[in-house]
Amino acid sequence: MIDLDGNSVEEGMEPSSEVPMHTSVYKTTDAVAVVHTHPLYASTLSAVVDELPAVHYMVALLGGPVRVAPYATFGSPELADNSIEAMKGRFGAILANHGATTYGDSLAKAYTRSIYLEWVCRMYYQAKLLGQPNILPDEEIARVAEKLTTYGQTVPETS
Numbered sequence: 001m002i003d004l005d006g007n008s009v010e011e012g013m014e015p016s017s018e019v020p021m022h023t024s025v026y027k028t029t030d031a032v033a034v035v036h037t038h039p040l041y042a043s044t045l046s047a048v049v050d051e052l053p054a055v056h057y058m059v060a061l062l063g064g065p066v067r068v069a070p071y072a073t074f075g076s077p078e079l080a081d082n083s084i085e086a087m088k089g090r091f092g093a094i095l096a097n098h099g100a101t102t103y104g105d106s107l108a109k110a111y112t113r114s115i116y117l118e119w120v121c122r123m124y125y126q127a128k129l130l131g132q133p134n135i136l137p138d139e140e141i142a143r144v145a146e147k148l149t150t151y152g153q154t155v156p157e158t159s
């Protein structure tokens with residue numbers, strides 16, 4: 001356990017190497033929880049694209065198309081800065097040649113966003129194998145985002 005400056009406040013395990021990124025998200029958003037992962041499909045796309053487009057309406061759960069933050073060494077202040085920049089107006093970002101980070105005002109929301117980000121990355125990857133995917137317009141993502149806020153905070157299963 002650490003404080004927002006990255007100082008340990010409790011004896012125990014070593015904190016994540018990504019302390020600068022986690023604390024930066026807490027400092028610059030209303031995050032109550034931050035989830036950082038190295039999921040296969042988001043990591044795969046991170047090496048190829050600059051943004052996960054709105055290939056499925058559930059990108060609205062992330063706030064819209066998800067940007068890929070430029071690469072920087074893991075644990076570095078540069079990666080934290082790049083992540084925060086990529087997350088503007090979003091609830092997550094893909095990290096180039098690395099992984100993904102999401103946040104929320106609860107651990108459940110941050111985690112759900114992490115799961116959905118990976119699911120949409122996988123869907124985009126699969127759609128690209130078949131051809132050029134149709135991308136939803138910004139207006140539709142805004143409409144879905146509005147619907148999700150009145151959806152009882154319930155999120156459907158990914159299966």
Ligand SMILES: [Zn+2]
Binds near residue numbers: 018036037074098099
């Ligand atoms: Zn990482």
